[in-house]
Amino acid sequence: MAAVPPYRGRFAPSPTGPLHFGSLVAAVGSYLDARAHGGEWLVRMEDVDTPRNVPGAADGILATLEAYGFAWDGPVLRQSTRLAAYAAELERLQAAGLAYGCACSRREIADAATHAAVDGGLAYPGTCRNGLPAGRVARAWRLRVDDAATGFVDRLQGVVVQHLEHDVGDFVLRRADGLFAYQLAVAVDDEFQGISDIVRGADLLASTPRQIWLQRCLGYATPRYAHLPVATNAAGEKLSKQTLAPGLEAGQAAAMLVRALRFLGQAAPDELARVGVGDVWAWAHAHWSSAAIPRRLAIPLVNPP
The missing domain is CATH 3.40.50.620 (HUPs)
Structure with a gap:
């Protein structure tokens, strides 16, 4: 029987604006899944689409991740260096x-x-x-x-075939x-970084069969996938820069982390929102349950941040 590769996950934001709640959900889900499996968690800046990049956004995203208590393994990979x-x-x-x-x-x-x-x-x-x-x-x-048929079994969304x-x-x-x-950049970089598990938003679910096809054409390994429900506004639109989702504030880190945990089905108690970021993460690491994540593509926020 072939050995299962060591768990290596990643969070790969695009520097098109500040980190917002929808991005936080993806970061929290991928980070806790990696740590729950005793694995590594990398950060990759997907800045290959240069016309969409906002000056200073990449550094701002990294500063926000640090303020929210994320700790990644190894240097940040920037796609702009990988042409x-x-x-x-x-x-x-x-x-x-x-x-x-x-x-x-x-x-x-x-x-x-x-x-x-x-x-x-x-x-x-x-x-x-x-x-x-x-x-x-x-x-x-x-x-x-x-x-x-090109398909896979998503850990959260089940069988996906195109x-x-x-x-x-x-x-x-x-x-x-x-x-x-x-599609090309993400497949090449996931192989280069040895990514074994991709945990990201369900807005990217439809593109996954294309990435798997490309992986096969290039002789790459195919990672395991888990697509988290995305946060939407009242109109059903995914939170994004285009839908004017506000950037995260460092002073609200504990409360926003608790909100992200609850969005992902974790029963975070009320008092966590009033403690330090380190205490929030301690609770999250001890209580994380991937089984509790809603098996949905999208969840509307009653009171969008």
Whole structure:
């Protein structure tokens, strides 16, 4: 029987603004799951999408994590330092005939697409799969998929299966603006860092089969996954910078940690909100139960922070 790899988890925020409650939930869940398994917990700054980065946000996120009592293992990995690694893996896929150039604009895809993708976009219709149209040049690079079932068993959400050719289509690895796509960067970095377990928000659940397909194409190991329910506002929108979710304040660390624990189904007592951050973590480590996490994709907040 193959040995189970040592537990290595990670929290991977994007520096598009300050850390907010929705991000705190993901950080708390991934951190406590790692520590409950006697594992390591890494922090990775997913800053490869440079137009969305906010100056100073990365340092602000790290300062907030420290103020809230998180302790990570090893140095923070920044995707902006990993561009050569992404280029090398894209070249491998190109050489194997698994990645191809695509000339389509967004408007052309919208005009040709026949149905929506599982992530809310449009399923790519395969226009350039068998070669570029005459007189066109590649704008982006896509990964070939097929329509066989690609699935996994999520520790919280259960069985997840997609037929990628229908549900997503050949997906982008390098964008028309020259930036590497999230799917490629996250797969390459999870392999590089030896991540065994990914605990993150359920807003990323639909992208996981694409990452698994990419892992298989590159000969990578596939981590175990657990997708936590995401916090939403009254309109059902995920808390984010776009929905004006306020940043976390250091002076509210104990109370916000307690709120995050309760959101994740942990029976944190009222008095924890009035003690020190260290005491909150001591209680959390002693009482953490992954079985208590709601098996839901999203949970609305009655009084959003």
